Amino acid sequence: MTPSLIIAVDGPAASGKGSIASRLAAHYGLPHLDTGLLYRATGLKVLAAGDDLGDAEAATRAAGSVTPGDLIDEAALTSRGAGEAASRVASHPGVRAALLKLQQDFARQAGGAVLDGRDIGTVIAPDAPVKLFVTARPETRAHRRWLQLTGRGEAIAFDDMLADIIRRDERDAGRGAAPMVMADDAVLLDTTEMDIEAAFDAARRVVEAARVRHGF
Numbered sequence: 001m002t003p004s005l006i007i008a009v010d011g012p013a014a015s016g017k018g019s020i021a022s023r024l025a026a027h028y029g030l031p032h033l034d035t036g037l038l039y040r041a042t043g044l045k046v047l048a049a050g051d052d053l054g055d056a057e058a059a060t061r062a063a064g065s066v067t068p069g070d071l072i073d074e075a076a077l078t079s080r081g082a083g084e085a086a087s088r089v090a091s092h093p094g095v096r097a098a099l100l101k102l103q104q105d106f107a108r109q110a111g112g113a114v115l116d117g118r119d120i121g122t123v124i125a126p127d128a129p130v131k132l133f134v135t136a137r138p139e140t141r142a143h144r145r146w147l148q149l150t151g152r153g154e155a156i157a158f159d160d161m162l163a164d165i166i167r168r169d170e171r172d173a174g175r176g177a178a179p180m181v182m183a184d185d186a187v188l189l190d191t192t193e194m195d196i197e198a199a200f201d202a203a204r205r206v207v208e209a210a211r212v213r214h215g216f
Contacts, residue, residue: 004108004109004110004111004112004113005028005030005111005112005129005130005211005216006107006108006112006113006114006115006125006127006128006129006130007021007024007025007028007030007112007113007114007115007128007130007132007207008107008115008116008120008121008124008125008128008130008131008132008183008186009021009024009114009115009116009117009120009132009134009203010116010117010118010119010120010121010122010131010132010133010134010180010182010183010186011116011118011132011133011134011135011180012118012135012141012165012168012169012172012180013083013141013145013165013168013169013172014136014141014142014144014145014148014165015134015135015136015141015191016134016136016144016191016194016196016199017116017132017134018034018036018116019196019199019200020116020132020134020189020191020196020199020200020203021034021114021115021116022034022114023196023200023203024114024200024203024204024207025113025114027200027204028112028114028207030111030112030113030114031106031109031113031114032113032114032115032116033103033106033107033113033114033115033116034116034117035099035103035115035116035117035118035120035124036086036116036117036118037071037077038063038066038071038099038102038103039086039087039089039090039095039099040077040078040082040083040085040086041066041070041071041077042059042062042063042066042085042086042089042095042099043059043062043082043084043085043086043088043089044070044076044077044082044085045062045065045066045070046058046059046062046085046089047081047085049062053085053088053089054088056092056093056094056095057094059089059092059094059095060092060094060095060097060098062089062095063089063094063095063098063099064098066099066102075152078148079149079154080149080154080156080161080164083164083168084164084168087167087168087171087172088171090118090172090175090177091171091175091176091177092177093176093177096123096177096178100123100124103115103117103120103124104124104125107120107124107125107128108125118172118178118179118180119178119179119180121133121182121183121185121186122178122181122183123178126183129210129213129214129216130206130207130210130211131183131185131186131187132186132187132189132203132206133182133183133186133187133188133189134189134191134199134203135188135189135190135191136190136191136192137192138162138165138166138169139162140191140192141165142158142161142162142164142165143158143161145161145164145165146158146161149161187206189202189203189206
């Protein structure tokens with residue numbers, strides 16, 4: 001059986017992993033899934049139902065009802081509130097279990113796929129032939145997210161954005177269920193001093209090396 005080109009891109013918020021993943025998907029003609037949107041959609045569903053984000057049962061129920069149609073409203077899904085909600089519901093093991101099969105099925109489709117998130121290389125697709133862990137300094141990531149949010153009219157001070165980023169990092173890395181960690185066989189890509197073109201080129205070279213190594 002011909003192996004599938006599965007590209008797993010992990011890393012913290014605003015590291016550039018989503019932009020890199022989407023560019024890689026377009027370059028190699030592969031489907032792309034931003035798995036963080038699943039958790040953002042789950043968090044928004046919990047809030048829309050008037051439930052508490054800390055209520056594991058309500059969050060798990062919401063995760064089980066997520067459909068592709070819930071991933072369309074980009075403005076709502078990429079808001080600051082959705083990001084915070086996603087980080088909170090992702091700490092519930094039931095939520096991660098409810099979304100696990102959907103993500104694994106996406107990764108295993110014929111020909112391969114590109115997925116980005118927090119646990120792609122460690123939990124969702126541990127056998128992926130290409131694994132990247134994309135990161136950057138917290139201050140750099142906060143500035144990127146601050147520019148994104150203020151650019152579309154959200155009012156937030158930079159210091160508050162930085163505090164959000166640090167808090168999410170601690171929560172994502174410290175949760176008991178599928179914490180954000182770099183896979184042992186992942187390649188670290190620090191984008192602190194890179195623009196998207198340089199980051200994509202560095203990621204593409206990692207993929208090309210893996211293709212040669214695995215015979216794609």
